[in-house]
Amino acid sequence: MEPPQLSVDSTPFEDTSAEPPTPTYTPNRRFSDAFLAAIPKTDLHVHLDGSVRLETLIELAAEQGIELPATTVEGLKEKVFKAHYASLVEYLQGFQYTTAVMQTEAALERVAYEFAVDNFSEGVHYFEVRFAPQLHASAASGGRDMLTVLKAVAAGCTRARDEWNAHAGIGEAGGPPPFEFAIIVCALRMFQGVFSPYYREFCEMHKHESDHRVYGLASMSLITAAVAARREHGVPVVAIDIAGAEAGFPARDHKEAYDWAHKHFLNKTVHAGEAFGPESIFQAITDLHAERIGHGFHLYSADMCDSMQGDEAAEFCTNLVEFIASRRITLEVCPTSNLQTMPELKKSLLNHPLKRMMEDRLSLTVNTDNRTVSNCTLTGELRQTVDAFDMSEKQLKDCIIGGFKRSFFPRPYKEKRAYVRRVIDYYERLEQEMNVDRAPPSPVGII
Ligand SMILES: [Zn+2]
Numbered sequence: 001m002e003p004p005q006l007s008v009d010s011t012p013f014e015d016t017s018a019e020p021p022t023p024t025y026t027p028n029r030r031f032s033d034a035f036l037a038a039i040p041k042t043d044l045h046v047h048l049d050g051s052v053r054l055e056t057l058i059e060l061a062a063e064q065g066i067e068l069p070a071t072t073v074e075g076l077k078e079k080v081f082k083a084h085y086a087s088l089v090e091y092l093q094g095f096q097y098t099t100a101v102m103q104t105e106a107a108l109e110r111v112a113y114e115f116a117v118d119n120f121s122e123g124v125h126y127f128e129v130r131f132a133p134q135l136h137a138s139a140a141s142g143g144r145d146m147l148t149v150l151k152a153v154a155a156g157c158t159r160a161r162d163e164w165n166a167h168a169g170i171g172e173a174g175g176p177p178p179f180e181f182a183i184i185v186c187a188l189r190m191f192q193g194v195f196s197p198y199y200r201e202f203c204e205m206h207k208h209e210s211d212h213r214v215y216g217l218a219s220m221s222l223i224t225a226a227v228a229a230r231r232e233h234g235v236p237v238v239a240i241d242i243a244g245a246e247a248g249f250p251a252r253d254h255k256e257a258y259d260w261a262h263k264h265f266l267n268k269t270v271h272a273g274e275a276f277g278p279e280s281i282f283q284a285i286t287d288l289h290a291e292r293i294g295h296g297f298h299l300y301s302a303d304m305c306d307s308m309q310g311d312e313a314a315e316f317c318t319n320l321v322e323f324i325a326s327r328r329i330t331l332e333v334c335p336t337s338n339l340q341t342m343p344e345l346k347k348s349l350l351n352h353p354l355k356r357m358m359e360d361r362l363s364l365t366v367n368t369d370n371r372t373v374s375n376c377t378l379t380g381e382l383r384q385t386v387d388a389f390d391m392s393e394k395q396l397k398d399c400i401i402g403g404f405k406r407s408f409f410p411r412p413y414k415e416k417r418a419y420v421r422r423v424i425d426y427y428e429r430l431e432q433e434m435n436v437d438r439a440p441p442s443p444v445g446i447i
Pocket residue numbers: 001002045047243271294369
């Protein structure tokens with residue numbers, strides 16, 4: 001979920017009790033915590049502004065004279081960055097504070113550096129960090145343009161990557177694979193002038209256009225800047241995404257920008273099927289050429305189809321699932337984030353369509369979405385996923401290696417293949433050394 005949207009559905013969750021129970025699943029004994037921590041992992045769906053360290057948020061706010069609801073980590077966790085949220089609006093509250101402190105190059109570089117360190121520290125060897133440069137830019141002449149924003153984030157990630165790759169054994173034959181990263185730029189499905197200085201000026205400059213036209217123009221502006229940053233300055237921008245409120249803000253508003261990205265060999269992912277139905281996913285794939293889908297949560301929700309009902313909607317969903325499966329369009333699944341924003345899950349992954357996605361052999365990855373706002377780690381996301389679905393060794397391995405294979409790796413394909421090979425070799429070495437239990441699935445398994 002990202003970033004703050006003023007028009008989101010404010011319906012509270014069904015259970016608004018102060019502290020809902022944390023779901024417990026039967027521990028999957030095939031995988032120890034140590035094994036899940038040690039294996040090389042990817043995070044292909046993670047927002048920079050949803051993953052700012054709280055200590056850093058407090059320090060930057062103090063330096064910049066920005067008022068926060070609390071000035072201690074405990075206070076912020078109590079008031080804003082909670083373990084559980086009562087509504088989507090509450091979930092989104094934190095972004096206004098993180099984006100507020102990320103309005104200088106130094107702050108962006110620091111946040112990006114720490115973000116990369118936090119990922120590498122838990123064995124996320126490759127991540128694709130996403131954010132909306134226009135939320136951190138100022139369009140005024142002499143101000144902070146999108147290139148400056150992108151370069152600052154790339155500089156922070158590069159500093160961390162180079163430090164970590166200098167550790168003994170990294171990248172050596174038989175050892176852990178090198179640490180790598182790439183950047184995905186997010187356009188917003190909708191925005192208002194209050195979102196950032198850039199958007200304020202953009203809305204003012206285009207005040208005679210319709211709202212939907214303005215959203216499309218902004219994503220065109222983003223994608224041309226992103227391609228220039230990659231071409232002319234070596235910033236590893238690999239893909240475009242659209243984030244933000246789905247219902248009422250269709251993907252087709254951004255078709256021109258996605259066509260342009262497509263023609264300039266940039267990859268495409270789209271937040272879709274998160275707050276809206278299967279038709280949103282279909283539109284992302286057909287109109288925007290999406291190769292990956294952020295969440296895809298409502299892939300099977302035939303009842304959420306707008307233009308059809310009953311058997312027709314059910315058949316549409318079946319065909320859509322087949323299309324996604326056969327073309328290996330990858331779903332970027334974010335378990336904790338979904339638990340926090342989808343009341344129908346009743347706070348248990350057992351109600352998540354991930355079970356059906358695996359049964360249908362879809363290409364999927366497990367991701368964090370927002371490390372701070374969702375209060376999670378990639379290792380923790382894997383733990384609860386392997387437990388909830390009693391995943392087998394093959395299922396976990398497919399998921400992990402699939403993350404590397406389906407990544408938008410920023411360098412030539414031959415290098416990507418060699419990198420994935422190293423990952424597989426190291427993964428298999430850990431399987432041997434850490435005695436992954438190869439017992440058959442237990443009777444409580446649901447796959
Ligand atoms: Zn997201």
